[in-house]
Amino acid sequence: MHHERDQNEESLAAAGRRMFELAQELFPLHRSITGNGVRETLDILARRVPLKTVEVPTGSQVLDWEVPQEWNIRDAYIADADGNRLVDYQASNLHVVNYSQPIKQRMRWDELRDHLTTLPEQPDWIPYRTGYFRDLWGFCLTHRKYLELDQTPDREVEVCIDATFEDGALSYGELRLQGELDDEVLISTHICHPSLANDNLSGIVVATELARQLAALPRRYTYRFIFVPATIGAITWLHQNRRNLHRVKHGMVLSGVGNADELTYKRSRLGNAKVDRAVEHVLKQRGNTARIRDFAPTGYDERQFCSPGFNLPMGCLMRTPDGEYPEYHTSADNLEFLSEASLADTVAVCLSVVDVLEHDRCYVNKNPFGEPQLGRRGLYRAYGEQLANPLLQQAILWVLNLSDSRHGLLEVAERSEIPFHLIKEAAGLLERHALIARSESAVNPPAVDANQAWTHESLLNQIRIETPLLDAH
Ligand code: ZN
Numbered sequence: 001m002h003h004e005r006d007q008n009e010e011s012l013a014a015a016g017r018r019m020f021e022l023a024q025e026l027f028p029l030h031r032s033i034t035g036n037g038v039r040e041t042l043d044i045l046a047r048r049v050p051l052k053t054v055e056v057p058t059g060s061q062v063l064d065w066e067v068p069q070e071w072n073i074r075d076a077y078i079a080d081a082d083g084n085r086l087v088d089y090q091a092s093n094l095h096v097v098n099y100s101q102p103i104k105q106r107m108r109w110d111e112l113r114d115h116l117t118t119l120p121e122q123p124d125w126i127p128y129r130t131g132y133f134r135d136l137w138g139f140c141l142t143h144r145k146y147l148e149l150d151q152t153p154d155r156e157v158e159v160c161i162d163a164t165f166e167d168g169a170l171s172y173g174e175l176r177l178q179g180e181l182d183d184e185v186l187i188s189t190h191i192c193h194p195s196l197a198n199d200n201l202s203g204i205v206v207a208t209e210l211a212r213q214l215a216a217l218p219r220r221y222t223y224r225f226i227f228v229p230a231t232i233g234a235i236t237w238l239h240q241n242r243r244n245l246h247r248v249k250h251g252m253v254l255s256g257v258g259n260a261d262e263l264t265y266k267r268s269r270l271g272n273a274k275v276d277r278a279v280e281h282v283l284k285q286r287g288n289t290a291r292i293r294d295f296a297p298t299g300y301d302e303r304q305f306c307s308p309g310f311n312l313p314m315g316c317l318m319r320t321p322d323g324e325y326p327e328y329h330t331s332a333d334n335l336e337f338l339s340e341a342s343l344a345d346t347v348a349v350c351l352s353v354v355d356v357l358e359h360d361r362c363y364v365n366k367n368p369f370g371e372p373q374l375g376r377r378g379l380y381r382a383y384g385e386q387l388a389n390p391l392l393q394q395a396i397l398w399v400l401n402l403s404d405s406r407h408g409l410l411e412v413a414e415r416s417e418i419p420f421h422l423i424k425e426a427a428g429l430l431e432r433h434a435l436i437a438r439s440e441s442a443v444n445p446p447a448v449d450a451n452q453a454w455t456h457e458s459l460l461n462q463i464r465i466e467t468p469l470l471d472a473h
Contacts, residue, residue, distance in 0.1 A: 070168030202258025273313030
């Protein structure tokens with residue numbers, strides 16, 4: 001037992017190290033919602049897991065949106081009259097507002113003020129700002145540097161953002177691990193932030209490590225991992241895959257999962273999807289310190305997956321929720337803000353959730369009249385050393401009692417408050433002793449609730465009406 005635990009801890013530590021090293025490699029790249037930073041990121045991931053990059057051309061209509069032009073940047077600075085860089089993109093890619101329009105112009109410092117963002121409360125941090133779908137340009141700098149430069153308001157400066165907007169593509173990454181079933185578990189993470197670590201490199205490295213580990217395990221479900229630019233990337237993926245969404249039975253958005261804080265789980269819009277129950281059970285068994293929140297249409301890409309037309313059974317796993325820590329969207333969300341232990345712990349939790357999803361099934365008690373005589377079969381504690389764990393003994397009684405082909409093992413775990421892995425172990429023992437048998441009844445009710453306003457069918461019809469009806473006579 002001890003040996004097993006040591007090994008487990010060792011492999012978790014190794015996973016933590018691996019994820020941190022990957023984050024280090026990805027950190028300097030300048031990601032945005034489109035462009036080469038995203039492609040390079042996906043290329044690096046593809047060296048570790050069998051991920052393929054999908055390119056969707058600029059101008060493509062995706063749901064109510066359009067894929068924008070591709071943005072790429074080479075350099076940016078604010079320089080003094082002698083060419084000394086006062087604010088230098090080469091020092092931090094956060095200095096430029098993401099998706100800024102190009103500019104090269106001389107002006108007075110005080111004319112530049114409206115294009116500058118700082119954080120007066122955190123004078124040594126550079127804020128992270130974006131200008132997606134807006135026609136603007138700007139710089140971000142520390143408030144300390146700003147105050148220093150602002151002492152000479154009439155100084156002449158040269159402002160340069162050497163960026164291009166061109167027709168190109170939106171890139172996203174996709175990885176599919178086929179299981180026995182075509183039913184899918186969808187894991188999504190965003191990949192559009194530049195040099196920020198917890199938001200969003202942590203989600204990228206955890207999803208990659210999870211894919212790596214799942215690839216080596218037997219799988220009932222098919223697992224699909226998508227690495228998409230936030231919002232527009234999720235919308236693009238949903239548009240392209242709208243005919244196959246009925247296969248998504250469970251899913252999760254991973255983001256901000258690497259800082260040293262407890263986990264937070266935000267439920268799916270359905271509120272009681274199996275993935276919601278599975279995550280809550282796993283987190284509760286860890287000591288009830290995690291935060292569980294109801295769905296809200298704010299946050300990450302669960303906003304798209306749980307929009308009313310799709311209403312997918314997907315929650316969001318994070319640590320401190322977005323916007324609730326001061327480092328969020330600033331240069332202080334750097335590699336030092338990441339914890340290897342937190343990254344490893346997130347993978348462990350995800351694997352426990354996967355274990356529940358994979359093994360939740362109904363059984364039927366083949367000897368339901370009174371308790372079967374467990375001692376005779378070596379299944380009673382007093383008679384067998386195998387059952388040294390008293391919780392396993394209780395788990396056996398719970399599984400026997402609820403095996404009426406109506407209650408799945410997750411429900412047994414919820415009602416007994418015994419960890420799912422022990423319930424699963426008890427079911428395995430009872431099955432080997434032919435005291436229970438797998439039931440045909442599904443513990444997998446349809447993922448989409450019957451009351452939802454839009455069925456997938458009506459959604460498809462709605463999307464298909466792209467050309468005007470012909471017979472308008
Ligand atoms: Zn963010």
